Amino acid sequence: MKNNVLWLCFVPLLGACQPQTDLKSPGEAELISEGRAIVAANCSSCHNFELTGDSPREDAPPLRTVLADYNAESLADDFRESIHVGHPDMPDFDFGPKGTDEVVAYLKSIQESSEK
């Protein structure tokens, strides 16, 4: 009897864990690597975009930290509408919808916080 009760608790828990295992689907991995290429080409002159290290420009935060106080979705919207993303010196970018998804996927993938 005791064993049966334990199983009942365990099975739903497994179900709850399931969605996290396909977070990095093949499509997602491709988005991330495309995004990394865009970021390397467009952002790296000012921002560090790796998991460690400092930015070339002192006043530009490493990109692994920016989503901590910037919501990924609103950043995506800003890029999508090619709105100036909050800093005077930064050029305006127009990546198109696909490029935006890629850049944001990459940014999410390198964030220090657990917000992935």
Ligand code: HEC
């Ligand atoms: C010419 C230099 C330059 C380039 C190129 C550049 N940035 Fe920036 N970026 C900055 C500076 C300087 C800041 C910080 C100034 C500020 O917060 O007002 C900044 C801040 C940011 C922020 C934080 C904005 C906020 O309001 O907190 C984000 C997000 C960001 N950059 C994304 C990017 C991305 C993505 C790219 C490439 C597509 C990029 N930047 C390219 C100079 C640059």
